[in-house]
Amino acid sequence: xxxxxxxxxxxxxxxxxxxxxxxxxxxxxxxxxxxxxxxxxxxxxxxxxxxxxxxxxxxxxxxxxxxxxxxxxxxxxxxxxxxxxxxxxxxxxxxxxxxxxxxxxxxxxxxxxxxxxxxxxxxxxxxxxxxxxxxxxxxxxxxxxxxxxxxxxxxxxxxxxxxxxxxxxxxxxxxxxxxxxxxxxxxxxxxxxxxxxxxxxxxxxxxxxxxxxxxxxxxxxxxxxxxxxxxxxxxxxxxxxxxxxxxxxxxxxxxxxxxxxxxxxxxxxxxxxxxxxxxxxxxxxxxxxxxxxxxxxxxxxxxxxxxxxxxxxxxxxxxxx
Amino acid sequence: xxxxxxxxxxxxxxxxxxxxxxxxxxxxxxxxxxxxxxxxxxxxxxxxxxxxxxxxxxxxxxxxxxxxxxxxxxxxxxxxxxxxxxxxxxxxxxxxxxxxxxxxxxxxxxxxxxxxxxxxxxxxxxxxxxxxxxxxxxxxxxxxxxxxxxxxxxxxxxxxxxxxxxxxxxxxxxxxxxxxxxxxxxxxxxxxxxxxxxxxxxxxxxxxxxxxxxxxxxxxxxxxxxxxxxxxxxxxxxxxxxxxxxxxxxxxxxxxxxxxxxxxxxxxxxxxxxxxxxxxxxxxxx
Numbered sequence: 001x002x003x004x005x006x007x008x009x010x011x012x013x014x015x016x017x018x019x020x021x022x023x024x025x026x027x028x029x030x031x032x033x034x035x036x037x038x039x040x041x042x043x044x045x046x047x048x049x050x051x052x053x054x055x056x057x058x059x060x061x062x063x064x065x066x067x068x069x070x071x072x073x074x075x076x077x078x079x080x081x082x083x084x085x086x087x088x089x090x091x092x093x094x095x096x097x098x099x100x101x102x103x104x105x106x107x108x109x110x111x112x113x114x115x116x117x118x119x120x121x122x123x124x125x126x127x128x129x130x131x132x133x134x135x136x137x138x139x140x141x142x143x144x145x146x147x148x149x150x151x152x153x154x155x156x157x158x159x160x161x162x163x164x165x166x167x168x169x170x171x172x173x174x175x176x177x178x179x180x181x182x183x184x185x186x187x188x189x190x191x192x193x194x195x196x197x198x199x200x201x202x203x204x205x206x207x208x209x210x211x212x213x214x215x216x217x218x219x220x221x222x223x224x225x226x227x228x229x230x231x232x233x234x235x236x237x238x239x240x241x242x243x244x245x246x247x248x249x250x251x252x253x254x255x256x257x258x259x260x261x262x263x264x265x266x267x268x269x270x271x272x273x274x275x276x277x278x279x280x281x282x283x284x285x286x287x288x289x290x291x292x293x294x295x296x297x298x299x300x301x302x303x304x305x306x307x308x309x310x311x312x313x314x315x316x317x318x319x320x321x
Numbered sequence: 322x323x324x325x326x327x328x329x330x331x332x333x334x335x336x337x338x339x340x341x342x343x344x345x346x347x348x349x350x351x352x353x354x355x356x357x358x359x360x361x362x363x364x365x366x367x368x369x370x371x372x373x374x375x376x377x378x379x380x381x382x383x384x385x386x387x388x389x390x391x392x393x394x395x396x397x398x399x400x401x402x403x404x405x406x407x408x409x410x411x412x413x414x415x416x417x418x419x420x421x422x423x424x425x426x427x428x429x430x431x432x433x434x435x436x437x438x439x440x441x442x443x444x445x446x447x448x449x450x451x452x453x454x455x456x457x458x459x460x461x462x463x464x465x466x467x468x469x470x471x472x473x474x475x476x477x478x479x480x481x482x483x484x485x486x487x488x489x490x491x492x493x494x495x496x497x498x499x500x501x502x503x504x505x506x507x508x509x510x511x512x513x514x515x516x517x518x519x520x521x522x523x524x525x526x527x528x529x530x531x532x533x534x535x536x537x538x539x540x541x542x543x544x545x546x547x548x549x550x551x552x553x554x555x556x557x558x559x560x561x562x563x564x565x566x567x568x569x570x571x572x573x574x575x576x577x578x579x580x581x582x583x584x585x586x587x588x589x590x591x592x593x594x595x596x597x598x599x600x601x602x603x604x605x606x607x
Contacts, residue, residue: 092345109366110358122440
């Protein structure tokens with residue numbers, strides 16, 4: 001996958017947390033018909049960072065992002081995006097923000113090239129169409145009508161339109177939903193390319209592996225607020241460090257959760273001097289289990305969306321990356 | 322030292338996290354771009370093209386054939402009398418009906434949500450609609466008049482005054498139709514509901530406004546209702562173009578009422594613009 005290139009020089013590399021954050025949210029509140037969807041959300045996204053908002057369906061991810069994009073009103077709270085309030089920001093601000101939404105259309109009867117050429121005319125300094133086609137891997141589909149693209153190609157076109165105006169900040173709302181595994185991998189490379197160019201990326205997803213792969217930091221959204229923010233491999237903290245030791249004893253399975261499994265194992269081995277401890281297993285919670293505990297105090301498996309369970313991390317080897 | 326590969330300083334006048342950005346294009350520039358886009362999308366939609374160009378011709382064919390032997394009160398042949406109504410109704414269909422239904426669909430499909438995130442000025446979007454409607458309407462009128470003159474022997478006006486009247490009735494009527502189409506699409510509902518509502522309303526309005534019947538023979542209450550709406554005035558303006566001057570005596574007012582026609586149409590442009598400014602939304606409420 002070709003990395004995005006920009007003519008404007010921007011520093012790549014680690015997030016610049018010293019300057020004003022790209023996104024700053026305090027106490028964000030949004031209700032639909034009296035029911036709170038986002039309730040007291042606090043969030044900082046640093047410039048140059050890729051931040052993933054992770055959460056089950058209905059957690060308020062899309063609502064929160066749409067408020068940051070300036071297309072939904074909020075009921076309360078402070079929101080600053082690229083130094084301005086999205087509710088009142090003007091066209092110059094919108095030109096600095098790229099949006100790849102879940103459901104947007106773009107003249108289905110046009111070809112891919114015609115679509116890109118047309119929307120180039122909305123930006124102050126658009127990327128060249130040929131460059132965009134290369135960057136998203138669509139040059140061979142340039143002459144195809146938008147309504148004849150595959151789902152994955154369509155998402156790439158959406159991404160191309162989202163970054164066409166050389167945005168400083170890109171919102172990606174569940175960008176890989178419905179993509180096959182190959183298309184997802186290609187899409188990830190594309191997002192990594194953006195980030196290397198210094199573009200700030202705010203991504204929502206309910207795929208754990210996607211957040212783990214792409215994000216510098218992950219925020220877990222549940223019940224309309226962030227329940228945890230951490231780099232992906234530190235998510236869950238103490239939950240992560242707790243191991244479960246299980247073995248068979250007196251015909252039944254015994255399980256002990258402990259932060260010091262080695263000490264327990266020493267005792268177990270001492271109790272079985274003759275040889276094997278029957279059914280012995282030591283497991284640590286993978287990202288999925290940590291996530292399920294974070295998003296609900298007593299998660300009912302039926303209420304958790306299927307795709308979230310896809311990337312399993314049940315064993316000790318299931319750690320991220 | 323610099324090499325051939327190194328970027329020249331002039332390409333990067335303001336490096337850093339917030340480079341100076343050129344301002345986004347004006348609403349006028351976007352209106353022009355959108356007019357081109359709307360025309361291209363129109364031409365690639367066979368149902369729309371057929372509807373806009375064939376429907377008025379087919380209506381003329383039906384009415385001229387059914388009433389071929391009858392005369393209108395002014396003495397003009399039926400084909401000539403109904404050309405006025407069909408011209409006016411054609412303008413209404415390409416402006417009010419097509420725009421209203423089209424926007425409701427674009428909103429439902431998320432096309433408008435994209436325009437919103439791009440920061441598209443609403444005025445630029447409206448200008449694109451108006452540009453497409455004006456070009457389409459001019460082409461539609463040319464086809465209709467050509468068919469009427471060649472296939473139905475309708476004698477077209479010769480004086481420049483008549484053509485001037487034709488021009489301002491087309492312009493004002495198409496503008497009012499466009500603005501009211503945008504306004505109606507903003508009142509909410511699914512694109513299906515908006516489409517059905519607009520179609521039903523348009524059919525009734527055509528009966529009331531004297532498109533299908535001789536207007537002076539309609540019941541007075543129908544005349545009074547239709548006098549409040551634009552289509553009746555567009556048909557009347559078109560009659561003043563296509564009927565002989567003597568036919569004015571048969572009109573309810575005894576003359577063509579050009580001043581009132583212009584005022585009513587202009588008033589509807591303003592009313593529609595006020596509704597658009599207050600009610601237009603890029604996306605349906607959540």
